[in-house]
Each structure stands twice: as C-alpha cells, then as structure tokens.
Amino acid sequence: MSLRVELLGEESDERETGAVLGSPWPAGAREQAGRIVVGGVDLGELVERFGTPLYVLDEAEFRSRAAAYARALPQDSVRYAAKAFFSPTLARWVREEGLGVDVCSANELALALDAGFEPERIVLHGVAKTHEELETATREHVGRIVIDGFTEIAHLASLAGRHRPYQPQGVYVRVIPGIAVGHHEAVRTGIEDQQFGLSLADGSALDAVTRILGQAHLRLCGLHCHLGSQISTIEPYLTAVDRLTAFLAELHVRHGIQLPELDLGGGQAIGYRPGDASLRPGEFAAAVTARLRERCAEHGLAVPRLVIEPGRSIVGPAGIALYRVLAVKTSAHGIRFAAVDGGMSDNPRPALYHAAYTIRPVAQHGGAPLRPTRVVGRHCEAGDVLAPEAQLPEDLRAGDVLAVPASGAYQLSMSSAYNLVGRPPLVAVRDGLARLIQRRETLADLTSREGAWG
Numbered sequence: 240m241s242l243r244v245e246l247l248g249e250e251s252d253e254r255e256t257g258a259v260l261g262s263p264w265p266a267g268a269r270e271q272a273g274r275i276v277v278g279g280v281d282l283g284e285l286v287e288r289f290g291t292p293l294y295v296l297d298e299a300e301f302r303s304r305a306a307a308y309a310r311a312l313p314q315d316s317v318r319y320a321a322k323a324f325f326s327p328t329l330a331r332w333v334r335e336e337g338l339g340v341d342v343c344s345a346n347e348l349a350l351a352l353d354a355g356f357e358p359e360r361i362v363l364h365g366v367a368k369t370h371e372e373l374e375t376a377t378r379e380h381v382g383r384i385v386i387d388g389f390t391e392i393a394h395l396a397s398l399a400g401r402h403r404p405y406q407p408q409g410v411y412v413r414v415i416p417g418i419a420v421g422h423h424e425a426v427r428t429g430i431e432d433q434q435f436g437l438s439l440a441d442g443s444a445l446d447a448v449t450r451i452l453g454q455a456h457l458r459l460c461g462l463h464c465h466l467g468s469q470i471s472t473i474e475p476y477l478t479a480v481d482r483l484t485a486f487l488a489e490l491h492v493r494h495g496i497q498l499p500e501l502d503l504g505g506g507q508a509i510g511y512r513p514g515d516a517s518l519r520p521g522e523f524a525a526a527v528t529a530r531l532r533e534r535c536a537e538h539g540l541a542v543p544r545l546v547i548e549p550g551r552s553i554v555g556p557a558g559i560a561l562y563r564v565l566a567v568k569t570s571a572h573g574i575r576f577a578a579v580d581g582g583m584s585d586n587p588r589p590a591l592y593h594a595a596y597t598i599r600p601v602a603q604h605g606g607a608p609l610r611p612t613r614v615v616g617r618h619c620e621a622g623d624v625l626a627p628e629a630q631l632p633e634d635l636r637a638g639d640v641l642a643v644p645a646s647g648a649y650q651l652s653m654s655s656a657y658n659l660v661g662r663p664p665l666v667a668v669r670d671g672l673a674r675l676i677q678r679r680e681t682l683a684d685l686t687s688r689e690g691a692w693g
C-alpha cells in the first residue's frame with residue numbers, strides 16, 4: 240500500500256530561531272512565541288492538519304543519533320533494534336545511515352530484506368523462533384542468528400546445510416552474565432531465572448558452545464548478551480565485558496578457539512524527563528572498547544569486534560506524541576484529571592513499567608501557574624495513566640493539546656487495537672516539511688482480517 244504524501248509548510252530557516260527546548264526534546268526543538276517547533280514545523284499546525292492523537296518523528300534527530308553510533312564504532316558494528324520501532328520508512332533511514340538491523344520476527348526480517356538490507360547485516364533474535372523464521376533466515380543467509388536454547392542448535396544445523404549456495408550459518412550464543420540492571424524488573428534480561436539466554440554460571444552457555452562446535456553447518460562467531468533497558472551508566476556494560484571475556488578465555492583454553500565478535504545488545508538510556516541521565520554513543524563506545532582491549536590483553540586473546548544493538552537511544556528521542564485533552568475533572572480527594580484521546584493503546588509503557596514522561600501543552604498558557612495533574616488515557620481501565628503527576632497549567636481545559644517528547648521507542652511498536660480506537664498516524668518532520676508516513680488506523684483496517692465466515 241502506498242501512502243499519500245502530505246507536505247506542510249515551506250523550507251525555511253525559522254527553525255533556527257527561538258529558545259532551544261533541550262532534553263528530552265529533539266536537539267532541534269525550539270519554543271517560538273510560546274509554540275513548539277520541531278524539525279522546523281509547528282506542532283500545533285500538525286495537529287490542525289492531521290488531528291490527534293498524533294505521533295511525530297524528527298527525521299534529523301533520528302538520523303543524527305544513528306550517525307553518532309555509526310561514527311563511534313567500526314563499520315558494521317551497530318545493528319538497530321527494530322523492536323523499538325520499525326516501518327518501511329524507518330528501515331530506509333537505518334540503512335541509509337549505514338547501520339545493520341536486529342530483528343526478532345518473520346515480519347521484521349521480511350521488512351528488513353524488502354528495505355534492501357544486505358542479509359549479512361541482519362541478526363535474528365528470539366527465545367521462541369518458529370521453524371519458518373529459522374527456515375527463512377537460513378535460506379536468506381542472515382548474518383547472525385542468536386542461539387537462545389538447546390533445541391535450536393540441531394534444528395538450525397539441519398536447516399543451515401540445505402540451502403544453496405552453501406554457506407555455514409553464523410551464530411552467536413546468548414549468555415546470561417548475571418547482571419541485574421534496567422528500568423523495571425520486566426526488562427532485566429541479564430539475570431538468572433528469566434527466559435532469555437543461557438547461564439554462564441551453571442555451565443549451560445559452555446554446553447551450548449560445545450554442541451555448536453560439533454555442528455559442521457554452524458559457524459560460531461561470538462557471544463551475545465542483552466542486559467536490560469534504560470541503562471544509564473556504563474558500569475554494567477563494563478562488568479558484562481569482564482564476564483564475557485573471562486568466558487571467551489575459558490573457551491580458548493577448552494576448545495582452542497578465539498571468537499571474533501562480542502555483541503553486548505542494546506539498552507542505552509535516553510532522557511524522558513529533564514535531567515535524566517543518558518548514555519552518549521561516543522563515550523559508551525570508547526569506554527567499552529577500552530575495557531575490552533584491557534581484558535583481552537590480560538587473557539591473551541585477540542580483541543573481538545564489539546557489536547551493539549541500540550533501539551531506544553536512536554528512535555526514542557526523535558518521537559513526540561500529541562494528544563488532545565477531552566475532559567478535565569477533579570476527584571473527591573482533589574486529584575485533577577486530564578483525560579486525553581489516546582492512552583495505553585498507543586503507549587502501554589506507563590501501565591507496564593510505570594514509565595515516567597514529560598508532558599506539556601503545545602501552546603503557552605499565558606503564564607498560568609502549574610498544578611499537579613493526572614494525565615489519563617481514554618481506555619476502560621483505571622490503570623490507563625500516562626502521567627500520575629504532570630505539572631500542567633491551572634487553566635488547562637478540554638480542547639488543549641499536550642505534547643509528550645521521547646515517544647519514539649516502544650510506543651507505536653507496542654500499540655494495540657484496544658477499544659478499537661485505531662492507532663494514531665505518524666508524521667515525519669524535516670527542514671520545515673511534514674510528511675505523513677503512516678495514516679490513522681481505520682475501522683476498515685481493524686475489521687479487515689475477519690472473513691465473511693464469522
């Protein structure tokens with residue numbers, strides 16, 4: 240399906256004026272005469288044109304973040320985590336910025352291949368990969384498949400040998416380094432007793448490596464770990480390097496192998512609120528690379544190529560969600576509620592993880608004092624709270640539009656059809672122009688999968 244392209248505004252230098260908003264807004268976001276301008280486009284104008292709820296993506300912010308990672312690490316070391324948000328347009332941006340891609344479903348894989356990623360630059364993940372996914376991935380010769388369990392090893396080996404031209408399948412073993420980090424327990428994947436990876440501590444990872452080495456059609460290229468999400472200090476990654484290089488050294492001694500790659504996954508934090516700590520690609524890469532060199536020297540190992548899979552830290556800060564306030568009311572105990580026209584169907588993160596956000600009106604309210612306000616979604620759940628205590632103007636009323644920066648990751652990608660509200664449209668802004676890249680989901684879209692046999 241091709242989408243109508245909407246253009247708004249004219250290329251101008253106006254975006255260069257006004258006060259910079261700073262984190263958590265995109266670097267180019269400015270406040271001009273009380274209005275928010277992103278990518279040279281007034282958010283209020285976008286709302287008039289496309290309605291609410293609306294998601295906006297600042298293309299320059301996305302590209303500059305992707306480019307910063309590409310600069311920070313050697314060629315082919317950065318694989319964008321598609322799960323954060325992926326679409327044909329995004330896939331093209333990622334490819335144009337020179338990154339590879341991390342996928343974890345047949346559809347993400349198909350989208351990446353359609354977008355022209357060289358299969359070699361694709362890595363496939365999953366604790367439960369289907370036969371079809373493994374079949375397609377091996378047939379297409381994706382660069383790496385991350386082994387996450389024992390049953391996968393023989394299965395993959397049987398598939399890998401079949402395709403012509405023959406090529407052994409590159410694999411990593413996902414290990415559990417035993418590091419507890421991440422913004423919520425639901426996203427801590429570096430610890431024991433959760434479903435991802437194979438334990439270093441109990442010998443499962445070693446067992447997996449031994450079995451893979453016994454498979455002629457599999458080529459073990461390295462180890463992988465993904466510690467968790469929203470990690471705001473480098474220290475846990477350095478600990479991961481320590482533990483994984485110790486394991487690499489053990490593999491060297493036991494099997495006489497030196498693995499050429501080390502994939503530390505994603506998880507780099509972004510700011511959701513002013514002052515939130517975040518990780519900068521350059522500093523992150525320099526510190527982790529230095530530690531890797533140091534530890535490899537100590538163990539007498541060749542230094543493997545460092546690979547990472549950032550998702551949120553590339554797309555998160557590029558996105559802004561816009562909602563219209565539909566009702567304002569105050570509870571018996573004085574809680575002021577502002578109910579908006581989106582909610583947990585376009586952003587399940589607050590309900591899932593109590594994720595915190597910055598929220599402000601798109602147009603200034605003439606200096607009205609701020610008052611704590613619970614911004615709630617429109618869904619039929621008391622837990623549909625986007626922000627429990629946003630500071631919003633005293634005179635906020637139905638009809639006002641609220642903007643939520645840092646909304647680019649894990650919102651639209653985890654959106655649902657709840658209450659058949661329909662997913663919001665997505666507009667990309669750049670150099671004063673706005674382009675509709677995904678239209679609003681309609682009732683026809685929502686019912687289109689149901690056949691006449693119902």
Ligand SMILES: Cc1ncc(COP(=O)(O)O)c(C=O)c1O
Nearest residue numbers: 320465505506507548549550551
């Ligand atoms: C294996 C793997 N790699 C990369 C990522 C991307 O993480 P983030 O978007 O936090 O950078 C994830 C998700 O957390 C993941 O599970």
Ligand SMILES: N[C@@H](CCCC[NH3+])C(=O)O
Nearest residue numbers: 322426468588592648649
């Ligand atoms: N969805 C989570 C991150 C998990 C990503 C997949 N490992 C979040 O929004 O924080």
